Amino acid sequence: MKILLLGAGGREHAFAWKLSQSPLCEKLFIAPGNAGTSKHGENVAIGVNDFDAIEKFVLENKIELVVVGPEDPLVNGIYDYFQAKDELKNLPVIGPSKAGAQLEGSKAFAKQFMVRHGIPTAAYGEFTIENLEDGFDFIDEQTPPIVLKADGLAAGKGVLIISEHGEAKDNLREMIEQNKFGKASAKVVIEEFLKGIEFSVFVLTDGVNYKILPNAKDYKRIGEGDTGLNTGGMGCISPVPFVDDVLMKKVEERVIIPTIQGLKKDNIVYKGFIYIGFMNVNGEPYVIEYNCRMGDPETEIVLPRIKNDLVELLVAVGGGSLQEMQIEIDERACATVIVASGGYPEDYEKGKEISGLNDVGDSIVFHAGTKAEGDKILSNGGRVLAVSSYGKDIHEAVAKSNAAIEKINFEGKYYRKDIGYEFR
Ligand code: AMP
Ligand code: GLY
Secondary structure: OOEEEEOOOHHHHHHHHOOOOOOOEEEEEEEEEOOOOOOOOOOOOOOOOOOOHHHHHHHOOOOOOOEEEEHHHHOOOOHHHHHHOOOOOOEEOOOOOOHHHHHOHHHHHHHHHHHHHHOOOOOOOEEEHHHHHHHHHHHHOOOEEEEEEOOOOOOOOOOOOOHHHHHHHHHHHHHHHHHEEEEEOOOOOEEEOOOOOEEEEEEEEEEOOOOEOOOOEOOOEEEEOOOOOOOOOEEEEOOOOOOHHHHHHHHHHHHHHHHHHHHEEEEEEEOEEEEEEEEEEEOEEEEEEEEEOOOEEEEEEEEHEEEOOOOHHHHHHOOOOOHHHOEEEEEOOOOOOOOOOOOOOOOOOOOOOOOOOOOOOOOEEEEEEEEEEEEEEEOOOOOOEEEEEEEEHHHHHHHHHHHHHHHEEEOOEEEOOOHHHHHO
């Protein structure tokens, strides 16, 4: 089977690594990919949002499965684009329709969906220029901290948590009137603050059936002890020690089943991954967010913990026969630690030569932001590598990743040594 994978990060390197292990994978292409993905397939220089070029490539190369890594092409409607073409509508595209991708593409849409289907989430209001004054009143009614969310995609930066009413109102005005997050903040969701500890659950669905994948907890702040600026994620662990069978039963009954049924009731086509971010509030799971794709760096630990043939699973998703599959999970813990460019998530330099990539023992190095130049590998992003390791527990897995990272070098290398600190 000829497969096209879209994306260029650590998530896509992990997908390429896993897809290429399948005996069903005859040829893998990655558009545009990075220096890591090219070890498992052929990179092609096409952007993930260039649907015309993707269509041409798919037809010319007789692609039989398309796997979409990032949210952008999904929110832009790549699924519907393929559906609208006679010669492509039977080609399985793993990822939701444009309507399904709204679960991530619009926070207000996601909140309305949860309310409509009785899924536990923080109380909220939604505001635009039309009802800005109501937004100020709504802020006055909240007990700080106050959570303001840009409705649209804002590259992970659109959520503000503010400790004081006046400052929250100033920010609401800047978001709505002054485009603080561009078009994304023309509408703002204001939410009740939930106090608890976060975890993430990943679901694979063919629109009717679903499979629950290994859970994870990520570490979003740049600094040790969860301090400093937010990032795309500096590392993560799986399984999450406090997510026991009792909590997972609540997650499945109160959230996963109503989500899958809700999509069906709303006639929303969804064949792909759903990433559900939760807050555990005294043992009760509340949904913080949906994403319409796998997480990055969560994929770099979730896929290593899945023993199944991923191509077989995704073919079942496309064909609507996921109920025939049994997910087999590796009992070992897995952790990934991100190696970033000094300065990230603010300004950083690229193009630094990376050494020691082959001195990492049995850890797996996924490339997040790299490029090849001759036989050199150069840094090419803020998050450069994700180093994943198995262990008998979180402690062992993180210690192995940290030891592997000590062997890897490039100018300005930075990583958090304390991933999983609460559980070690
Ligand atoms: P989101 O982009 O919706 O995942 O929000 C980013 C981060 O803001 C989350 O990972 C949480 O840490 C935090 N957050 C979002 N919503 C809430 C909430 N209602 N209560 C407390 N923290 C929140
Ligand atoms: N690691 C967070 C995300 O992928 O959204």
